[in-house]
Amino acid sequence: MEKRESGKSQEARKKVICDLVHDPIYVPMKEKELAMFLQVAKEDREELRAVLRELLAEGKLMLTGGGKYVKSNGRLLTGTFVSNAKGFGFVEIEGREEDLYIPEEHTGGAFHKDTVEVALLPENEGKRQEAKVVRIIARGMTQVVGTYDRAGDHYGFVVPDNARLPQDIFVPKERSKGAVSGHKVVVEITDYGTDRKSPEGKVVEILGHVGDPGVDIMSIVRNYELPMEFSVKIMNQVERVPQEVSAADRAGRRDLRELDMVTIDGEDARDLDDAVSVSFDGERYHLGVHIADVTNYVQENSALDREALNRGTSVYLVDRVIPMLPHALSNGICSLNAGVDRLALSCLMTVEPTGEILDYEICESVIRVNKRMSYTVVKRLLEEDSLTEKEEEYRQYAALLPMFRQMEKLAEILREKRRKRGSVDFDFPECKIILDQEGHPVEIKPYERNVATDIIEDFMLAANETVAQHFYWMELPFVYRIHDVPDGERIRKLAAFINNFGYYMKAVGRTGQKTSNEEVHPKEIQKLLAKIAGTPEEPMISRLALRSMRQAKYSVECTGHFGLACPYYCHFTSPIRRYPDLQIHRIIKEQLRGRLGEERIAHYRELLPEVAKHASETERRADEAERETDKLKKAEYMEERLGEICEGVVSGITAWGIYVELPNTVEGLVHVSRLPGDYFYYNESKCEMIGEATGRSYRLGMPVKVSVRAADRFSRTVDFDVAE
Incomplete structure (x- = not known):
């Protein structure tokens, strides 16, 4: 037999091997058994192995932990290992x-966040689909943050902060960088x-001792690989940005400086990127x-632009903000500060009293904000009972009060229009954690949603929808914000569950006709929320x-936003803190200036899918980091309140216990083994x-009195007992 066969002969042998392995009489088979059936001489064993490797790579065969070849259930799939x-x-x-699901014996040495190829294992009815890692394509983690523990004279271990990592990292003494037990460190994985055998690494940075102020938050920052500092090159670029709007900048723009407009933000906000104006002509609202026209100062593919793309979003942690753009830019020329000229992109809408947007214009503009307002002040101004107590404040803003009244009415109209079409509004409390100078939590309180926050939300939603619709019908490359229809199985479970309480939902197809499939119209969710109010x-x-909802994300395909019940939506209103907004501002300006020729359209068609994907990933990373810092400080806050009795509601139920949420949004677990009386x-x-x-039963939303049993800032957990 010749050492090298023709391609046709090779394919024939592969078919014979697959037929043998797939035959239930012979499955599973080891290599030597295959060799026997194929009557391959010893000198051809390497050739057989080459064929087997090819079949494994194609996903037609799998190699079990016992070294046997079995039929693979389908082609190879690529994904991220968790x-x-x-x-x-x-x-x-x-x-x-x-x-x-990847069983322990089939992880193939994959590490958390690795990009891997997997082959499906035979299905088990009623169980999650299992698979086996057949190849590690790329490593996802090169560094791990954890606590150093010196275990001997010549070595130590780093215990990862990330609870998903099943093994400690072995560190030889000569690679410990002088770390001592209790140090928070960043360790680079070398093996x-x-x-x-445990993974091995070397300490590349010592963040400080676990008890040092700020080390806890910095550990989370480094664990999520959030970039902190801007390079010297970028800061030099920022220093060259002018701090005033020049006559050349104003050229060709719509001059809106005589228009009354305000910014409305939180008291501590510094990067003011949106301003609003409202007037009423007796028939329609304007x-x-x-x-803020941030793209005027962040040129495409500059070092600053590449860094903004890499960051994707600003990250709002409990004790700091990690900005997408340097503060010198976002708090300076790009911030719509009162009383100074600023460059902007304006969406000017004419709105009927019914809430329908009759007409609109998107233009480059130059503006001048009259007043920098806060949510708290606007709320007070719109509550007549409080005006007599705030006479000085009232006089200061008296000229703008009619506009605030019109804003309130218009926001109500726009909100009602969204409600009628089925927009879903989940009003779960978020929190603000107050820290002292050393970073210790002293107070946790829910954020207040009020008339002023609603005004800004309603106006931003209107602009985002208008801009998205405009560019959808122009059929130009764009980045949309999409929210897909909920998963059918989750909706079926929800529908079955609410039947226990006498509620129901009907499924509808995209045509609007009632069907037997899994889709549901957002109005059905909205109706349900209204019924249970x-x-x-x-x-509960x-x-x-x-929980039945999918996660919103960015996409170049405009597939609609389920939660808002609208077919067109984008993020246009926050270019200082979100890269997709910055990206579409560039497209808008090029279109307005007539520069979107075939070459630029092709450029964006190639560029935008990766921008959308990366922005979705960095958004999820930021959300997770923000949640982790909140959980950390909440656990630290509860450490000082062990034994206290609190009123709460059941917020989650699992096989291992019930979760209880307190009015200040702190959530803790009552383990099933500690539920009293049964x-x-x-x-x-x-x-x-x-x-x-x-x-006796515990249900979601049920009031329950608990005592604080334990809290651990390092594991970021709080444990309760039911208080009888």
Whole structure:
């Protein structure tokens, strides 16, 4: 037999091998058994191995942990490995609804966040689809943040902060950088280890001791690889940016400086990137949303632009803001400060009293804000009872008060229009954590939603929809904000669950006709939320409805926004803190200036898919980091309140216990083994924890009194006991 066969002969052998392995009489088979059936001489064994490697790469065969070849259930898939502390993992695959489960024996040495190729394992009815990692394409983590623990004279270990990492990192003494036990460190992975050997690394940075002020937050910053400092090159570029609007800058722009307009933000806001103006001519409202023209100072593909793209978004942590753009820019020439000229992109809308946008214009403008307002002040001005107590404040803003009244009415009109079409509004409280000078939490309070915050939200939504619709019908490359229809299985579970309370939802197809498939119109969710408003089951059903939703993301395809019940939506209003807004501002300006020729359109068609994907990823990273810092400070806050009795509501139920949320938004676990008075079990279909003997149950949204049993800032957990 010749060493090298023709391609045709090679394919024939591959077919024979697959047929043998797939035959139930011979499955599974080891290499030597295959060799015997193929009557391959010893000198051809390497050739057989080459064929087997090819079949493995094509996903037609799989190699079990025992070294046997078995039939692969389908082609190879590529995704991101997500590890679990218990050794198993999952692989997230873009476009696939459910993650693949990777048993511990089939992780193939994959590390958390690795890009891997997997082959599907035979299906087990009723269980999540399993798969096996067959190849690691790229490592996702090169550094780990953790606590150094000196274990001997010549070595130590880094215990990862990330609970998903199942193994500590071995660090030889000569690579410890002088770290001592209790130091928070960044360790670079030099060897990812095996099933029998721990990963190995070297300390590249010592953040400080675990008890030092700020080290806890910095550990989270480094764990999520959030870029902190801007390079010297970027800062030099920022220093060259003019701090005043010149006559050349104003040329060719719509002059809106005589128009009354204000910014309305939180008291501590510094980067003011949106201003609003409203007037009423007796028949229609004229709404202007004016957004800082950041692209005038951030040129495409400059060092500053590449850094903004890399960051994707500003990150708002409990004790600091990590900005997308340097403060010298975002708080300076790009901030719509009162009384000075600023460049903007304006969306000027004519709105009927019904809320319909009759006409609009998108233009480059030069503006001058009259007053820098805060949510608190606008709220007070619109509450007549408080005006007599705030006479000085009233006089200061008296000239603008008629406009604020018109803003209030117009916002109500726009909100009602959205409500009628089915926009879903989940009103769950967010919190503000107040820290002292050393970073310790002293107060946690829910954010207040009021008439002023609603005004800005309603106006920004109107501008975002208008801009998205305009560019959709122009059929130009664009970045949209999309929110897909909820997962059908989750909606079916929600519908089955609410039937227990006498509620129902009907599924509808995209044509609007009632169908038997899984789609649901947002108005059905909205109707459900209206029906349960004020009922004991409202918190429970609202949370389950929210969990049935998909996550919003950026896309070059305009597939609509389910939650807002609108077909066209984008993010246009925050170019200082979100890169997609900055990106579409460039497209808008090129279109307005007539520069979107075939070459530029082709450029954006190639560029934007990756921009949308990266922006979605950095947004999720920022959200996770923000949640982690909140959880950290909430746990630290509760450490000082052990034994206190608190009123709360059941916010989550799992097989291992019930979660209880306090009015200040702190959430903790009551472990199932500590639920008093009975043996409790989890009824998944009813989402209840039920006592076996007494029938006593815990349900989502149920009020419950708890005592603080334990809190741990390092694991970021709070534990409660039910207080009898």
